[in-house]
Amino acid sequence: MYDFMLGTKEEILSHEKDFLVAVKRMLPRWLNSIPDSEFISICDLADSQGKKYSNNEKMVFVETGVGASTLALAWYAAKYNLHTYTWDTSSAKAAVIRQVLSEAFSEHLGSVNSYWTLVPWMSTSEHLGITALGKQGFKCCLSFHDSEHTWANVSGELQALTPLLVDGSVVALDDANLKWTETNFGLVNTHRKKLGWPLIQLDHVKPDPKGEIHWRLAKELLEQNFESVEMLEDYYKSNFKEDPYFGWYSTEFIEKVKLGTEVSDELKHRFDSFKVSKRR
Numbered sequence: 001m002y003d004f005m006l007g008t009k010e011e012i013l014s015h016e017k018d019f020l021v022a023v024k025r026m027l028p029r030w031l032n033s034i035p036d037s038e039f040i041s042i043c044d045l046a047d048s049q050g051k052k053y054s055n056n057e058k059m060v061f062v063e064t065g066v067g068a069s070t071l072a073l074a075w076y077a078a079k080y081n082l083h084t085y086t087w088d089t090s091s092a093k094a095a096v097i098r099q100v101l102s103e104a105f106s107e108h109l110g111s112v113n114s115y116w117t118l119v120p121w122m123s124t125s126e127h128l129g130i131t132a133l134g135k136q137g138f139k140c141c142l143s144f145h146d147s148e149h150t151w152a153n154v155s156g157e158l159q160a161l162t163p164l165l166v167d168g169s170v171v172a173l174d175d176a177n178l179k180w181t182e183t184n185f186g187l188v189n190t191h192r193k194k195l196g197w198p199l200i201q202l203d204h205v206k207p208d209p210k211g212e213i214h215w216r217l218a219k220e221l222l223e224q225n226f227e228s229v230e231m232l233e234d235y236y237k238s239n240f241k242e243d244p245y246f247g248w249y250s251t252e253f254i255e256k257v258k259l260g261t262e263v264s265d266e267l268k269h270r271f272d273s274f275k276v277s278k279r280r
């Protein structure tokens with residue numbers, strides 16, 4: 001299903017981002033939750049971080065939330081003889097991504113198990129989460145956080161991740177323009193609407209379910225641990241306005257904005273990435 005002809009091996013290897021975007025576009029919508037321009041930014045980061053740390057058997061890419069992003073992280077992990085660990089509680093989604101990796105990539109990269117591992121558990125678990133990976137002696141040169149978009153969860157992931165980071169590591173976030181604190185009421189209301197239940201009126205929820213925008217909080221959290229935290233310019237920021245992904249899914253995007261799972265404010269901060277160095 002995912003082994004379409006996308007060029008010769010030489011053509012694919014010399015235009016690997018075009019190949020990866022073509023595979024991404026074959027995914028069903030429920031596995032394709034990021035714009036193409038964000039996907040290309042993740043490819044760029046994984047390519048440069050992978051090259052820097054190639055062949056280091058204790059250096060990994062960390063991802064939370066399986067899907068399109070996994071294709072980018074897994075490809076470049078394999079290219080540079082590194083490994084990607086992905087946390088997702090949905091084994092069903094991960095099983096389809098494993099099929100895509102196997103059918104679209106294995107001719108070029110070999111066995112999926114050699115470059116990608118799913119941890120089908122909560123990313124923030126003490127015994128099976130990101131913390132536990134660190135206890136196995138692994139370090140992380142690139143992470144991408146796209147699981148539950150509440151600050152309670154994102155900060156938990158970042159706190160677990162921080163001990164694994166090295167000088168020059170990059171931390172990237174999806175939906176960094178959201179503001180949910182403990183509960184993502186956008187997602188709650190989406191499910192309530194499907195169930196035919198009345199929506200939760202946010203002005204009745206106390207305390208306010210929205211706090212500071214996540215990219216600022218993430219930067220502050222990283223600055224508590226590192227003297228230097230540099231926000232990176234990326235392909236997403238200069239290209240998202242023309243990204244065909246938003247046009248293709250525009251009907252759904254309008255509904256998502258109404259329900260609050262997506263916000264059009266500060267859309268340039270939907271994807272943000274930070275390079276850290278000089279641990280405090």
Ligand SMILES: C[S@@+](CC[C@H](N)C(=O)[O-])C[C@H]1O[C@@H](n2cnc3c(N)ncnc32)[C@H](O)[C@@H]1O
Nearest residue numbers: 033065066067068069088089122123146147148
């Ligand atoms: C938005 S999707 C990921 C999209 C994917 N990165 C992509 O590029 O298409 C979010 C995923 O996070 C998972 N999830 C939510 N909270 C989690 C947590 N704390 N630990 C692990 N997975 C989680 C959900 O099962 C869901 O599959």
